Amino acid sequence: MSKFTHNDLIVLLTAIGVILILSRIISEMGRRFHFPIVMGEIVVGILLGQTVIGTINPEFFDSVFPKDGNVSIAFDGLVNLSVVLLLFVAGLEVQLPMVLKQGKTAIYISFFSMLIPFATGFGFAYYFPQWFGNDIGGDIFFSMFIGTALAISALPVIARILMDMNLLKTSVGQLIIASAMFNDLFGWLIFSFLLAIKSGQESLGVGYTVLYIFGFGIFMLTIGKKFIDRSLPWIQTKLSWPGGVLSISIGICLLCAAFTQKINIHAILGAFIAGIAFGDSVHLHEKAREIIHQFITNFFAPLFFVSIGLRVNFIENFDATIVGIVLVLAYFGKVFGATFGAYIGGLKIKKAFAIGFGLNARGAMEIILGTLALNAGLISPKLFVALVIMALITSLTSAPLIRKFLE
Amino acid sequence: MEFDIQKLKKRPAYPFETIAVGLAFSPRMEVMLTEAKKIADTCSAKLVLIHVGQKTKEKEKKLGDILFNTGIEEKKAKIIWAEGDVVDTILKLCKLNMVDLLILGALEKENIIKFYLGSIARTISRKAKCSVLLITNSSQQKIKHKVVINAGADHPKTLHTINTAFYFAKHVGIKEVTLVHEIHAPAFAMAMAESSSAPEVTKLKKEYTEEETNKLHKLISKCDIGNLKINEKLIKGKPGYAIRQYAETKKADLLVINSPDTHLTFLDRIFAHGIEYILADLPCNLLIVHSRV
DSSP states (O other), X not given: OOOOOHHHHHHHHHHHHHHHHHHHHHHHHHHTTTOOHHHHHHHHHHHHSTXXXXXXXXXXXXXXXXXXXHHHHHHHHHHHHHHHHHHHHHHHTOOHHHHHHHOHHHHHHHHHHHHHHHHHHHHHHHHOGGGGTOOOTTOHHHHHHHHHHHHOOOHHHHHHHHHHTTOTTSHHHHHHHHHHHHHHHHHHHHHHHHHHHHHOTTTOOHHHHHHHHHHXXXXXXXXXXXXXXXXXXXXXXXXXXXXXXXXXXXXXXXXXXXXXXXXXXXXXXXXXXXXXHHHTOTTSOHHHHHHHHHHIIIIIHXXXXXXXXXXSOTTTTOOHHHHHHHHHHHHHHHHHHHHHHHHHTTOOHHHHHHHHHHHTOOHHHHHHHHHHHHHTTSSOHHHHHHXXXXXXXXXXXXXXXXXXXXO | OOOOHHHHHHOOSOSOOEEEEEOOOOTTHHHHHHHHHHHHHHHTOEEEEEEESOOOHHHHHHHHHHHHHHTOOTXXXXXXXXXXXXXXXHHHHHHHTTOSEEEEEEOSSOOHHHHHHOOHHHHHHHHOXXXXXXXXXXXXXXXXXXXXXXXXXXXXXXXXXXXXXXXXXXXXXXXXXXXXXXXXXXXXXXXXXXSOOHHHHHHHHHHHHHHHHHHHHHHHHTSOXXXXXXXXXXXESSXXXXXXXXXXXXXXXXXXXXXXXXOOOHHHHHTOOTXXXXXXXXXXXXXXXXXXX
16 A cells, blocks of 8 residues: 655645635635635636646646545545535534424425426436437436436525625525525435435445435434434533534534445435534534534635536536526526415515525535536536536526515 | 304404413312412403313312312303313314413423323414413412513514513513513524625624614514513524523513414424424423414
């Protein structure tokens, strides 16, 4: 086994340092124009990666971000850890009681904002796979992935948009947040199922995969949650602050992720469900929640989102037709589905449209989903690039469109 | 006996013209009836005593003795003996008799199975179409000292709840109440982590608190305070849980909250929110105001 050398360590530390500093600079510049932070990180990835520096000076690119060898393995490990932790913080904000509390309107919005984009994506991918750069027709997994990719929302960017617009605490804001939580939960459950089936077709059948996913979810959200609920007051008062809660919460997240990976469901599900179990606890201090968010969002998120640009050539893989189709389906399915749900849930048409456009922001979650699908061989780089562009455009257009319908 | 559902829907939450008491023949029945008589007298309300179960000589005698001890005149109180499902029968009788306030005895904490399956007092509290006063098992003193009212300023029911609580407070001789507004913003931490500088975070938090304080002041300005002394308190935490903790810490006699907005099911107990946090472990006597809006 080859050892991690003195030089490998220098390369790895340089790469991480450059990524963190550059992505912070570019994201801060973007923040002045109200661009989501993830956009800056993707741009840094494109600049540092195969698209720009990798094309202009391939030797330099390979020396800082080698494609294979020890540094590449170590960097891949960090990126995998990042995605697990990003799913943990995503879960931390999913509060199922909130969906129940918001009542039937939230349930209608959540249901139709999942069902219609999922059905639209599934149908088009199943009958017209060539539109998405896939030659195999009737591919159930691929069609289900497209359905899920169009159905998911991005809670972090939605929360930020609503906060900037001073809508976070309003009834419309709360309905959007509650529905986004529901979309995230079911989106990640379906996606974990797809990844599990794709990666472990020989070892697990569909029935067992579903059983394992629901079994783990129900266990963690009942017994696991009770255990966390009972332990948190002790952790937060008897252990060092905030080190105690930070290490125990992340430790439990990683153990859950390892467990779900072990039973052939992807690690992301374990992390996501662990996040829900922690986030829903009445004992989790608001300050602890903020610290976990800050630590993961500002250290691990840049590593993950920059790594996307490092691996994929965005110019070579840009296909205007696929981008156009993905954008049209994404807008149609989500906006129509959520608006329809809000309308039959009793809201007036303008408010219903505002909710539709609010939920349309895909942001970071879509990009994570696309990356995992690309790594699992579910989609092509061209479709991945289209999904990233769709995620960014839907996030950028969400605020002005909400404003238009609420004015 | 027929009842007019429209008349019931339009009926304001107060004054309490008809007060019903659910009788379970528990050791606490006398304390409950003493409290009920006091409230009925001060509110000039009719008293309806309901027992769902078999009518026996022993029960009749026991009730007669307690009524004598508590000073309730048998002729003035309406006593109903009924059989059937306890929850459904009590709810139906409350509607038929246009009950404004139903008084029930309740344990502070049910055992876990009973809680999830739904005990009688708690199930009625979730479903009742009138206000419900749950008198806890350990409450020894009368309701007169510390009253905590949930003043969720964003909810349309809250104004009715506060006014009903003030009406109740004035009639039972309470001089001071605390209006508590819970602050809870899901996804706030996530939104701030997305991109905010330190001054921005401080400013956002400050603005948020100021906004909530103003809402509470605006709400109080619409209430009929009279001579009551009002304290205000903003607390952070999950709605329901935070106020339960507050009432417990302050050793309140009575906690007043809005009635639930939706039909609560088993799922609401698993993924608890709002009233379910309070019903899971009653911190003190609980008045659930059904404002019928």
